[in-house]
Amino acid sequence: MTQATGAPGAQHSALPADLPGxxxxxxxxxxxxxxxxxxxxxxxxxxxxxxxxxxxxxxxxxxxxxxxxxxxxxxxxxxxxxxxxxxxxxxxxxxxxxxxxxxxxxxxxxxxxxxxxxxxxxxxxxxxxxxxxxxxxxxxxxxxxxxxxxxxxxxxxxxxxxxxxxxxxxxxxxxxxxxxxxxxxxxxxxxxxxxxxxxxxxxxxxxxPESPRWLSSQGRDPEALAVLRQVRSPQRAEAEMAEVQALAEEEKLAQTGGWADLAVPWVRRLLLVGIGLGVFQQFTGINSIMYYGSQLLEEAGFSADAAILGNTLFGLASVVGISVGILVMNKVNRRTMLLGGFGLTTSFHLLVGLAALLMPDNSVKPYALLVFAVLFVFSMQGTIGPLVWLLLAEIFPLKIRSFAMGVCVFCLWMANAGVAFGFPPVVSSIGIAPTFFIFAGLGILALVFIATSVPETRGVTLEQFEDSFKTTHA
Incomplete structure (x- = not known):
């Protein structure tokens, strides 16, 4: 696949600024x-x-x-x-x-x-x-x-x-x-x-209210405009409604709406991108930490009581990470944040593995593993976690948006299940270090996938992105 970018940061003069009110x-x-x-x-x-x-x-x-x-x-x-x-x-x-x-x-x-x-x-x-x-x-x-x-x-x-x-x-x-x-x-x-x-x-x-874009796709344009007027300035609502209507008409002519759309190359490409994003998000191993964090810490050398206490740090790191991510989400391109996020998580996978493999079994080792694991959770939840959900909500055509989202999230949950089932027996059989080296290898594959396949969506409306991607990959 060639790199797919979609006019990052582009602004449409046809849309007035959405002023506070x-x-x-x-x-x-x-x-x-x-x-x-x-x-x-x-x-x-x-x-x-x-x-x-x-x-x-x-x-x-x-x-x-x-x-x-x-x-x-x-x-x-x-x-x-x-x-x-x-x-x-x-x-x-x-x-x-x-x-x-x-x-x-x-x-x-x-x-x-x-x-x-x-x-x-x-x-x-x-x-x-x-x-x-x-x-x-x-x-x-x-x-x-x-x-x-x-x-x-x-x-x-x-x-x-x-x-x-x-x-x-x-x-x-x-x-x-x-x-x-x-x-x-x-x-x-x-x-x-x-x-x-x-x-x-x-x-x-x-x-x-109902989604204005869904209402427009059902031919209920007056209701859609009424909703936009609730959540936009008056001038912006009118301009954005015209854009939504124009794209809805194009999609009716294209007869989009379900599995038949996979015969359209650019739609199929987007679905494969969405599936890849969902699967690679889970292959970071984040839920191996969230489901089995205390067991992992006991395996690392903590007592049962200390492991339960340490496990709460994973939850805290998640909340702090996502809070930091929100502060920069609209200032940095999606692809840049994804590449940076997978770069960080892959690095911390390697550090966890190397610490487990090379450090002597002393009182310092469990805390080193805990610190690297907490930093992994912070990095993942501040970048990859929210960005994947955001991109899945942004990249698909209006009429199949929820259908395609459902397919991608189905694949995401199946990858989640695979990690949830596989993590305990894999750690038990080969140990912490090789397990995290596997996660690091998957992280490298994710970096290649993002660099070559994932489009940029920041700074454009959903309709603008769709029109640009369709034109580029039709």
């Missing part, structure tokens, strides 16, 4: 409400970390059923991303988020009341459907309501909420365990907390 506050409120879906995503994937031990004792889980209960959510998320994307294209982004909020609540209550591991696994799968659906829908919704000048920071707020949800799960689990740790069903209290943000998401989205 009441519409800015409205847009900020929409972002806050919609990203409760990301908070639920993070909490439901992180809560199992602290809930698993009392859950295992209460329900009598074996090694097999324990792994099944943990992993079933990942497979549900893969399916939820694929199906959720199609439903979002058909019925609308807002409609999909409302439905997902209800599924989050039902899945959470079902898990809390589960009398056996079989019922628990069933409702964990239901939660997975909601997690996957949210991962495919919320970034697209945010991208489509945002002006291109603020799209990076607004879409990335969803990733902030995901890592904040994971960190909150670690902290809430610790608090609940301190208060009711002697109770055999303490894990049910940990899971129950997720009902509150699910209710807030549902109630909040009732008052939020």
């Amino acid at each position: 009441p519409h800015s506050r409205r847009l900020g409120l929409i972002a806050v409400v919609a990203t409760f879906g990301g908070l639920l995503f993070g909490y439901d994937t992180g809560v199992i970390n602290g809930a698993l031990a009392p859950m295992k004792e209460d329900l009598g889980l074996t090694a097999f059923t324990e792994g099944f209960v943990v992993s079933i959510l990942i497979f549900g998320a893969a399916i939820g991303a694929l199906v959720g994307g199609r439903l979002s294209d058909r019925y609308g982004r807002r409609h999909n988020i409302l439905m997902l909020a209800a599924i989050f609540a039902v899945g959470t209550i079902g898990c809390v009341l589960s009398p056996s591991w079989q019922i628990l696994a069933l409702f964990r799968f239901v939660l997975g459907l909601a997690v996957g659906g949210a991962s495919a829908t919320v970034p697209v919704y945010l991208a489509e309501v945002s002006p291109y000048e603020r799209r990076g920071s607004l879409v990335t707020r969803n990733e902030v909420m995901i890592v904040s949800g994971q960190f909150a799960a670690f902290v809430i689990n610790a608090i609940i365990f301190q208060l009711w740790g002697e109770h055999e069903s303490v894990w049910r209290f940990m899971l129950l907390v997720a009902v509150a943000p699910a209710i807030l998401l549902f109630v909040g989205m009732l008052r939020m």
